[in-house]
Amino acid sequence: MSSPALASLPVAPPRRPLNLALWLPVTVIVLFVLAAVAAPLIAPYDPNAQNLLGRLKPPGTTSRAFHYWLGSDELGRDLLTRLIHGARVSLAVAFTAALLSGTVGVVLGMLAGYLRGWVEVLVMRVVDIFLSVPAILLAIITVAVLGPGLVNVIVVLALTRWPRYARVAYGQTLSIANTPYVRLATLMGAGPIRILFRHVLPNILGAVIVVATLEFGLMVLFEAGLSFLGLGVQPPTASWGSMLSTGRNYLGNAWWIATFPGMCLFTLVLAINMIGDALRDRFDPRLH
Amino acid sequence: MQGFLLRRLGQVLVTLFGVITLIFFVQRLTGDPTFLLVPETATQADIDALRHTLGLDRPLFVQYLSFLQQIAGFDLGQSVVQNVPVSTIIASRLPYTLQLAAGALTVACGLGIPVGIVLALYRQTAAARMLAGLVFAAQSMPTFWSGIMLIMLFAVTLGWLPPSSVGGFENLIMPSVALGLLSMATFARITRTAILDELTRDYVRSARARGATMGRLLTRHLARNASIPVITVAAIEISNLLAGAVIVETVFAWPGLGQVTVQSILARDFMVVQGVVLMGAFVTIALNLLADILYSAVDPRIRLDGVRR
Numbered sequence: 001m002s003s004p005a006l007a008s009l010p011v012a013p014p015r016r017p018l019n020l021a022l023w024l025p026v027t028v029i030v031l032f033v034l035a036a037v038a039a040p041l042i043a044p045y046d047p048n049a050q051n052l053l054g055r056l057k058p059p060g061t062t063s064r065a066f067h068y069w070l071g072s073d074e075l076g077r078d079l080l081t082r083l084i085h086g087a088r089v090s091l092a093v094a095f096t097a098a099l100l101s102g103t104v105g106v107v108l109g110m111l112a113g114y115l116r117g118w119v120e121v122l123v124m125r126v127v128d129i130f131l132s133v134p135a136i137l138l139a140i141i142t143v144a145v146l147g148p149g150l151v152n153v154i155v156v157l158a159l160t161r162w163p164r165y166a167r168v169a170y171g172q173t174l175s176i177a178n179t180p181y182v183r184l185a186t187l188m189g190a191g192p193i194r195i196l197f198r199h200v201l202p203n204i205l206g207a208v209i210v211v212a213t214l215e216f217g218l219m220v221l222f223e224a225g226l227s228f229l230g231l232g233v234q235p236p237t238a239s240w241g242s243m244l245s246t247g248r249n250y251l252g253n254a255w256w257i258a259t260f261p262g263m264c265l266f267t268l269v270l271a272i273n274m275i276g277d278a279l280r281d282r283f284d285p286r287l288h
Numbered sequence: 289m290q291g292f293l294l295r296r297l298g299q300v301l302v303t304l305f306g307v308i309t310l311i312f313f314v315q316r317l318t319g320d321p322t323f324l325l326v327p328e329t330a331t332q333a334d335i336d337a338l339r340h341t342l343g344l345d346r347p348l349f350v351q352y353l354s355f356l357q358q359i360a361g362f363d364l365g366q367s368v369v370q371n372v373p374v375s376t377i378i379a380s381r382l383p384y385t386l387q388l389a390a391g392a393l394t395v396a397c398g399l400g401i402p403v404g405i406v407l408a409l410y411r412q413t414a415a416a417r418m419l420a421g422l423v424f425a426a427q428s429m430p431t432f433w434s435g436i437m438l439i440m441l442f443a444v445t446l447g448w449l450p451p452s453s454v455g456g457f458e459n460l461i462m463p464s465v466a467l468g469l470l471s472m473a474t475f476a477r478i479t480r481t482a483i484l485d486e487l488t489r490d491y492v493r494s495a496r497a498r499g500a501t502m503g504r505l506l507t508r509h510l511a512r513n514a515s516i517p518v519i520t521v522a523a524i525e526i527s528n529l530l531a532g533a534v535i536v537e538t539v540f541a542w543p544g545l546g547q548v549t550v551q552s553i554l555a556r557d558f559m560v561v562q563g564v565v566l567m568g569a570f571v572t573i574a575l576n577l578l579a580d581i582l583y584s585a586v587d588p589r590i591r592l593d594g595v596r597r
Binding site: 126130134135136140142143145217221229244248251 | 321564569
């Protein structure tokens, strides 16, 4: 039996257990972002400083002015320094490309879903066509035309990766556009721009963020993959993909060159995918 | 059935047409594709001569029509660097890529489907949760890194397998595993979902009530029904494997289409790149169509007009 005095006390909401599946990857990503932003401050050396006497030194060796925590590469550059600067390239490319392709895709998808008619037919047909070419092949042919390089990789990814956003934005807009409040807003004289950005966009943002997270992970992999093939970020700029490609030539005598960039890449992408998974559960369990 | 097939074929034609148009525009992203086809040392006169030979000085619309006509006649053009038809180059490299894709598909299905079944049947156990974690991790593993790690372990350290290039069956193992691991995760996930979906059906409950063992239930009842989504995914995964081969072939110095594509980009042999990409797109479209048709062949409940009885 509870006393009346106790019953009137405010009840503390039940504490939700800390969601490790969300917070662990968030911590990992925050660490990578901090490393990328503060790269020149925390990296021990200059990423392009060579030390030809200290080539291919294993982790923990000291050569002249360098102490190689994670070993050195074929030009005696510090691997740890280059890993930290590589995070910069990876995250900057992935972030910019995801933002660009996301904006293009969401705007086109919303227009197709709201305006219907020929806009819908045109946009969704083009989406189908883009999605029927394997993404990596589309990226490769575009790089072949534009040429390799940091900026071109971003352009290529932005050009080739918008259709998935468009498809999700389109589907979500279709259902939102028919809700009473949107129709009411239309009756009250709101134009399409106002409807889309004030009423539709906030409602589809959840689904878009889920796609954006998964796409962000893919972008990191694509940049690394293109750089690995020699089609992405060009030397001497440090990129995990091109470091892996170098490491492939020294597997017998310098295992660390390929191992550590790969580990960074794997950890980052795994963390991003875990967040994507957790967000998908939270925002829309039916979205796949 | 026929109506559906016709409509679906019509869609395929539109998509094919669209893909060719897309490639035509990508070619012209920098304005003049002639520069993609000449070596860096070419003089202005060389460039002008080639532009005229290839008809690239004609109006854009005329070029587009002749490009369509060329592709419709299965002519992928001529490699400017090697001076042989692109189709010859593709034909000589395709068997290697197919071999690799077949190996990877074997790994992907052979591991993924049993793992998916285990994940579905024993989903409450700690072991299944760990397995699910591994599957999830495999999805985030870049193939070029897992490939390199495999080489380091099995070729460099243990010396069990040859590190790269083609030869016997043992050369195929590591590239197949590296390429197949990613699809393995997809197969495991789809199989798990498919089995879980079927497990809730009435026919499963009544079969169990009659005393059917789990093994009998799996082979006699679940296999056919749960295979429908798996088959659809398989068709799509094959095109992913072919595309993923581009990177894995570079890791293992495997002389397939992927390797020749990357080499052609670096050698500025654009026609070869374009040929491979067009072929990859055609294969993907064909496989998607195949998935749709197979879908109804496995499950007669699904009629091709999209109605599930």
